[in-house]
Amino acid sequence: MALLTNLPTDLLRTFIAVVELGGHSKAGAVLGRSQPAISLQIRRLEDLVRAPLLAQEGRSIHPTQAGEALLSYAREMVRINDEAVRYFHRSDMTGVLRIGLPTDYAVAFLQNSLTNFMRHHPDVDLEIYCDLSRELHQHLRSDDLDIIVATMPTARMPYMSRAWVEQPIWAAAESLALIEGRAVPLGAHLEGCDYRARMIEALDGASRRWRIVYTGPGISGLQNAVLNGLCITALTQATMLPGMRELGEDEGFPKLELLRIGLFYKHPRLSAAGLQLVSDLVASLESVGSGVKTVPNG
Template structure:
C-alpha cells in the first residue's frame, strides 16, 4: 500500500513561525503583507494539515501548545533550508551587517573560530560581535539588538531557539590541586545568575558541604587561569578543559552536576541571506559535537 504523504506548506510554516516570534497576529500580518484574518486562517489551515492544535490564546497572549513547540524547531529548519536554497539558486550576494552574540560562559573560542572563518570567506559581510552573559544576550535578541546568538538556558525549548543540545558540566581543578576536607571548598565561579555557578551551589548544598567563592569573574578565560593557578575548583564543559587541569568525579567526593542547555537563537523573519548562511555554517559545525537534550523521563531514570 502506497504511503500517504502530508506536506507542510512553507508559506503556512512561515506564518506560524512569525506568529510565534512576534506573539501577535496583527504584527505578523503587517510583516508578511496580509490581514489579521488571513493570518488566522493560515494558522488554522496548518493545524488542519498537521491534525493537531499548535497555538492557544491566553487573553491577548499567543502561546505554543506542546505540539506547537514540537513543530517549531522543524519549521525553523525547513524555512532556513528553503531560503538558503533560493538564495543559492539566485546566486544572492552576501553583504550587510550581522550582530552576533557569543556567551562568555561557554565555548566562546570555538564559536569565534567558526565566525572568523565565515568572515574570511564573506568579506562583504560586516560582523558586530557581542560577548556577554547568556541572559543578557537573549534579552538583546528579544528587543532586536542582536540578529542571532549562542546562549545557555535553564530549560529547553526556549523562544527563538533553532538548534539546541545539552552538556553535563564537570568539576575541574588544577592537576596538582589539593583539597582540604576540613575547610570550606573554594569555588571559582562566574557572577550570580550563571548556570554553572547555580549547578555547583545546588549540588554542594544538597550534599551539605561547606563552600565559599574564592574567585569570581565574568570571562571564562579568567576562570580557566584561576583554576590553573590553584585557586580552587570550578565547573566547565569538557570543551573548555585545558592542559594542566583534571576532572573531579564522585570517587573524589564530587556529585554529578545537572546538565546545561545550549542553543542557537534567532528570529527567522529578521534573517538576511547573509545571516542564514552564517546560521548554516554554525549548524553544520556544531553537529560534530551536539548531544540531543534528554527527555524528562530519561533524566529521572538516570538520577535513580
C-alpha cells in the first residue's frame, strides 16, 4: 500500500498568508518568521504537492493554477485544524469582530448564528455593518471588516471560504391586482443592488415597462412596501412574509437570474474568535441544504 503524503498545516498556513497578504515579507511579519524561512516553507510545500504554487509578476505574487487549486483545500484544512485546537484548549475569547452583511441576510439568514455566537461568547463584541455587496468587498480588502457575506460578481474571488446559490423570486402582496398595460411598480434597494439589476434586466428582456416607486436601504421597509401593495420586488424565499405571494411566468414575470453568494474572510488576520464565528457560519450554511458548496478559488 502506497504511503499517503501529509500536508503540514504550518506550511499551508504560510501559503495562505503569502497569497492573501501579497508577499513573503508581509506573511513573515504576521506569522513571526523571516522572509527566507517563509520562502523555505513554500518550497517544501511545492515539493510535497509536486507543483509550483506561486508566480512572480513584477512586484506582485499570484498563485499558479496549481496554487489556486491548493488554496481552497488549504483554507479548509487550516480552519478545521484551528477549530479542533480551540475545542480542546477551551480558551476564553475576547475582542471585537466586525461583520458585513447584505441587509436581507442580516435579518433572515444569519440572525440565529450571530445571536447564538453572542450568547456563547459574551466577551466578544460583534459589530454588524449592512451595505451593498460591492461596498462590503471593498471594506474587507481595506481591513475595515473581518468577515463578510456578499454576492459575487465573478466565480473566482479572493478570501472566499464558501459559496452558494440563491434563487431570487418575484414578491407581491396577496391582495395586489396587476393592471394590464401599466408599468410594473418596482420596489428596490439603492442603485448597485444585485436584486435591483436582475429585476430590471428580466423585465427589459420581456419587453415589460417598469418604474421604480420605492427605494430604500433596509429590508423591513421594502417588505412593508410590498405588503401594503405599493410595489413588487425580488426577494429570496427566506425573506418572504405572510401576506405575500410569488409571481410567476404565467403572470408575465420571467424567472430571475441566480445570485451567487460567498462567505469571505482573511485567515491570517482573523482572531480566534473570528475563526470560531466562521466555523459557526459554515455549519449554518451546511444546514441549509445542497445549494451550499465549496468552490475552488484563489
